[in-house]
Amino acid sequence: MCNMSATKPIKVYLQNDKPLIWSSTDAVKIREEWRIVGCLIGCLPRLPRQNNHLGLPLQLSKEEVTLLLEKGAILLLNDATGLKEPSEKEREEFIEYREASYQSQVDLFRAERKKEIYQNMANIIEGKKAKAQKEEKKDSSEATEPSEKEEDFSIDVDKVPIPPIPRKFSLVQIFTESPYRLDQEIPAEWSHPESKQEQLRYHVYRDLWNQGFFLSNGSKFGGDFLVYPGDPSRYHSHYIVICIPHDKPMSALDIVRMGRLGSNVRKTVLMCSQDCNQRISYISLQWSGIS
Amino acid sequence: MESRKKKHEHILSYEKILCEEELFKHRKPYDKTVPQRGGDKDFSPDDSWLQAKRLEKFYEERKTVLAEPRVERIGSLVTGEWNPDIQLVELHKEMGKFWSTMGFTDKSKKWLYPEEALFLMETNTLEVWYKGLPVSIQQAYTEFLKNLKFEEYLVYAHLRRIGYVVLRHNGRLLSTKYERMIKLDKHINLKKRKMKMKQQSVFVENVQQDSTPQKKVRLGNSTDSVENCPVEMQVDRDTVTTGGLSRENGKSCSQGSYQLSQRDRLNKDECFRTICKESWNKKEGKINQSEDIHFSRNKQTNVERKTDSEYLNEGENSKQTKCSEWNFEDIRFLDIGVPGDIQLKGGISQKYLPKGIPPLSCEKIDKEQLKQKQKSQRRKETEIRYGQDLDTMDLNFSCDVSQPVKKVSASNWKEYKERLLESLEHNSFKSPVKHFWTDGVVPLIRPEEAINTFSVLKKLQVIPQWEGNSGVTSNTDTKKDFPKVSYDVYKPDAKFRKSSPGVPDHRVCIVRSEEDPPSLSSITSLYSYYDDEVPLHWAVVDDGEIAFYSFDNVSFPTQIFKG
Numbered sequence: 001m002c003n004m005s006a007t008k009p010i011k012v013y014l015q016n017d018k019p020l021i022w023s024s025t026d027a028v029k030i031r032e033e034w035r036i037v038g039c040l041i042g043c044l045p046r047l048p049r050q051n052n053h054l055g056l057p058l059q060l061s062k063e064e065v066t067l068l069l070e071k072g073a074i075l076l077l078n079d080a081t082g083l084k085e086p087s088e089k090e091r092e093e094f095i096e097y098r099e100a101s102y103q104s105q106v107d108l109f110r111a112e113r114k115k116e117i118y119q120n121m122a123n124i125i126e127g128k129k130a131k132a133q134k135e136e137k138k139d140s141s142e143a144t145e146p147s148e149k150e151e152d153f154s155i156d157v158d159k160v161p162i163p164p165i166p167r168k169f170s171l172v173q174i175f176t177e178s179p180y181r182l183d184q185e186i187p188a189e190w191s192h193p194e195s196k197q198e199q200l201r202y203h204v205y206r207d208l209w210n211q212g213f214f215l216s217n218g219s220k221f222g223g224d225f226l227v228y229p230g231d232p233s234r235y236h237s238h239y240i241v242i243c244i245p246h247d248k249p250m251s252a253l254d255i256v257r258m259g260r261l262g263s264n265v266r267k268t269v270l271m272c273s274q275d276c277n278q279r280i281s282y283i284s285l286q287w288s289g290i291s
Numbered sequence: 292m293e294s295r296k297k298k299h300e301h302i303l304s305y306e307k308i309l310c311e312e313e314l315f316k317h318r319k320p321y322d323k324t325v326p327q328r329g330g331d332k333d334f335s336p337d338d339s340w341l342q343a344k345r346l347e348k349f350y351e352e353r354k355t356v357l358a359e360p361r362v363e364r365i366g367s368l369v370t371g372e373w374n375p376d377i378q379l380v381e382l383h384k385e386m387g388k389f390w391s392t393m394g395f396t397d398k399s400k401k402w403l404y405p406e407e408a409l410f411l412m413e414t415n416t417l418e419v420w421y422k423g424l425p426v427s428i429q430q431a432y433t434e435f436l437k438n439l440k441f442e443e444y445l446v447y448a449h450l451r452r453i454g455y456v457v458l459r460h461n462g463r464l465l466s467t468k469y470e471r472m473i474k475l476d477k478h479i480n481l482k483k484r485k486m487k488m489k490q491q492s493v494f495v496e497n498v499q500q501d502s503t504p505q506k507k508v509r510l511g512n513s514t515d516s517v518e519n520c521p522v523e524m525q526v527d528r529d530t531v532t533t534g535g536l537s538r539e540n541g542k543s544c545s546q547g548s549y550q551l552s553q554r555d556r557l558n559k560d561e562c563f564r565t566i567c568k569e570s571w572n573k574k575e576g577k578i579n580q581s582e583d584i585h586f587s588r589n590k591q592t593n594v595e596r597k598t599d600s601e602y603l604n605e606g607e608n609s610k611q612t613k614c615s616e617w618n619f620e621d622i623r624f625l626d627i628g629v630p631g632d633i634q635l636k637g638g639i640s641q642k643y644l645p646k647g648i649p650p651l652s653c654e655k656i657d658k659e660q661l662k663q664k665q666k667s668q669r670r671k672e673t674e675i676r677y678g679q680d681l682d683t684m685d686l687n688f689s690c691d692v693s694q695p696v697k698k699v700s701a702s703n704w705k706e707y708k709e710r711l712l713e714s715l716e717h718n719s720f721k722s723p724v725k726h727f728w729t730d731g732v733v734p735l736i737r738p739e740e741a742i743n744t745f746s747v748l749k750k751l752q753v754i755p756q757w758e759g760n761s762g763v764t765s766n767t768d769t770k771k772d773f774p775k776v777s778y779d780v781y782k783p784d785a786k787f788r789k790s791s792p793g794v795p796d797h798r799v800c801i802v803r804s805e806e807d808p809p810s811l812s813s814i815t816s817l818y819s820y821y822d823d824e825v826p827l828h829w830a831v832v833d834d835g836e837i838a839f840y841s842f843d844n845v846s847f848p849t850q851i852f853k854g
Contacts, residue, residue, distance in 0.1 A: 015433045016441045022429045024358040032350060039835030041445060042428070043413035045361045046323060049452050053325045056357060057432070059835045079433045083375065083421050091423035101314065108315045168366030171314045174415055175427035176361060179308045219804055219833040230336040233349050238335075 009072065012060065014188040015079045019065045020057040022177040027058045034073055035209065036064050037216040037232055045176070056176055061217060062192045063205040069190060070206075078188040102170040110162050200243050204272045207280045208241070215241075222261050223269070239270045239284070246273040246281075255285070263287035317362040325356065361415050369411070371403060373421045378438055380408040380419055387416060392456045392787060404459065405435035406447045413448070442832040443777050443801050449837050450799070456781040457799075458792060463821050471794070471823070774809055774817060776827070777801045797826050804833035814842055 010026040012019045021027050021038070030036045044055035060068075068074040086094075117124070193199040201224055208215055214228040216237075223240035226232075240262055244250070262269035262285060269285040333342055369387065371380040382394065382401035393407040403411070409431050411417035419426045426434070436444055450457045466476040699714055701707035727734050735750050779795035781787060798821070802809075809817075809829070817827065828841045 013429070015429075016436055018441055020429075020432070024354070027357055028350070028354045031353075040357075041835045043410075043448065043452065044325065044356065045359050045415065046356060047325055048414040049454070050325075051449060051452050053356070057429070061834045083373070083426065083430055083434050085422050086424050094424055105315055108312065112315075166366075169364055171317070171362050172365055172368070172418070173308065173314060174361040174363060174368075174412060174418060175308070175425065176429065178427040178429040180424070180427070180430075217834050217836055219831075219836060219838070231346055231349070234333060234342065234346055235335065236332050 009075045010068075011185075012065065012068075012074045012076050013079050014076055014190075019060045019062075019076065021060065022057050024056060027056060030058070030068075030073075031231075034068065034071075035212075035214055036060065036068065037214055038064060039217065042176075062198070063202050063215075065190065066192050066202055067206055067209060075185070076188045076190055078186040098172070101172070102167060105170050106165050109165060113162055196245065197243070200245065200272075200274055203274055203278070204241060204243050204280055221265060221267065226267075227270070237267060240265075240267050241270045241272055244271055244273050246275050259285050259287045313360075314362055317360065363415050368418045369416060371408060371417055371419050373408075373419050373426060373434070375421075375434065378405055378435075379403065380405065380417075389416060392789065395789070406439055406444050409435045409444065410448050410451050440801065442803055442830075445832055445835070446799060446801050446830045446837060447778065450778070450780060454783045456783060456787060456792075458779050458781070458795075460776045460779050460798065461792075464794060464823050468823065773820075774800045774802070774813055774829075776817075776821075794823065795825055797828055799828050799830050799839075801830045801832065804831050818842075818844070 010021065010030055011023070012021055014020075021030065027038075027040075030038065038058045038060045040054040040056065041059050042055045042057050044050075044053050046055075047053070065074070065076065069076060193202040205215060205225065208225070208227055214230065214232055215225045216228070216232055218225045218240055220226075221240050223242045225241040226237040227239040227241060228237045229235050242258060258269045258271070271283045271285065272280060274280050336342060367386075369382065369384065371382045373380050380403040382403055385394075385401055389407075389411060390401075393411070394401055394403045396402070403417075408417060408419055409428075412419060412426075412428055412431060419431065447457055464471075470476050699707060699710045701710050736747060740750075741747055776798050778799045778801075779792070780797040780799055781792060782796045821827065826841055826843075828839045831838050831840060
């Protein structure tokens, strides 16, 4: 089953009624430890202009949030990171931070440059020798002594002049996750599941999760969920879950539709419902011909 | 990320920010590869070491990629200031290529819409500040999307990432299909159109009365339909149809769409000056000798030659004065249709004749004699052709077709066409087979209705086929579930201009998966409202997953059976 970690709960922010995870460590943890897939919806910093791989934030579905709340794995917070006017002191603090960052970047750059020079010292000296020899050939009247030249070519690493670096070359970070400290964290209210259909969906989700599967959104295949035997990145889904109220009358056309749906994509359709004893019953549909 | 001691009185939680060494490490992007999508998947988990290894590798890669920070040089970042009252970002300076497809200028300041700003932040182009501190993307997701639906931003970012130019929806095009076909919409001066639109209070979206920065929408090719305007207004307009071929008109047209060479323009100008104040009295057929005909030659040397730049600056103002010089009611054109009516009194004076022609003698041309002459000539011709005198043949139709169509008057072209159609329907031609129509079983069509095959076949349909563009939008019930079109999408094009984007390549409507699909009535009202051929897509968003659907009209061909 899942590995219940004893560390602090994952923070999930409810923004515009969507539960979002902004921390990358949390996004990783929620998949590896809690078997929750979610959906990445932001641009990937490494390669922002493509749609195959998206980045943070990670959006969770309603069922996932309810489940995690039940297990005590997350803390659902109201988004109190709304913009408020900072005080003078806070503004100064930020300016100091930027300035300090700039200065230390300059130091780092210089150190890096010195290292480069030191590593390539041999090449530099050779280059200088060759250049001097060329010049020597031009003015052959001057008498030169080789011993003097040797001294001229050694380089004192510390005295090499490095041009000043303008401020605009300093690197800054565009913050994905809000870096500002919050005074208090307000837990959000969560009222899912409400309607009968939502309740049914949640119970089915929970039941399947408890059995060790990975579950994800099923709208691509015309169902409620997709059930994976392992991580969705490594395995194809085996089942398409369709939640149906227990007493809903179904026609033969509905069965045919669901059967065709599953057989076209080589997945088994699971019709799930919950009876009066709160037990989930599963009926799978296999499409076979009469031969 | 390195962790530091959390300083309680500070605003920044340093454990979440990169330290300088980390920042420095990221100064050059060393790895631009993304993990492979899909690829080799196993069927089901077996406890093999290989599978475990692969999974571990996947997790590692994912961790690295997700944890990567957004690091940029200050010099390559554009900065802006968030204004929460009007929900816009004020740009301090523009840099880079995004300005050609995003943002707008108002009151000499540059503004960005919140979805544009958020997208630029996510692509590491823009840094937005609010009262001295930079806004993080997490905060922006809350603040910037207050008036925008979350799903709308997701679709916006999705389309922008793959390169489309996505603009907020701008209302439907007001130019008709015909105008677009003859490219009339591109020629018409946009400013004049806007004035006319305000007068006629045509439905325009995006117009607000407050003083917030407003994108001055030149509704691109949404030009006023020429058909709907009264004829007098048309004449005053700066259109190609009213001979707007003068130099001024050519210059003031929208950029790059109507370019005449300098030489052409001057020639046409000269032509215009030759059609000037003359008055041929049509009824009398006399030349009014009191007024002279001015045939002005090419008087370019006398006319002040304006440079191109001057013309550009003049623009519409010069045009207005030039147009008003003409008094269109006084211009009479010589009626050369009936040669027998010409009566020249006293001959033509020498000055009207070109050089080299001897003066005409003052003969009085006899009208009657001329007619007789022509008649005898014609008779001779027909005798040669047909072998008999046409006058003796009875060439009359069995019914009287000389009845002219009753004259129809209207105030603009559209009305005229409609009334003409109506009169055609009501006109009862004297038919020799009138008794066919009195019985219970009547003929299918009348001869005058057999204009083309389509009209004949239309009569054959018992249940008329619904045409999508029937223009039925007056139904007030449909206003409730009229889906809202959110975005106009354009293909990426170097010639794209924000000020006149033109006809969009796609339109997008955004719905959540929990909502019902659109009803037939809402689809039909949408398609008749937007009666151009721009495809309309529905973007269905389901917890972060986006899928596009569209409805297309399918028309079945009318079957024609032989025999």
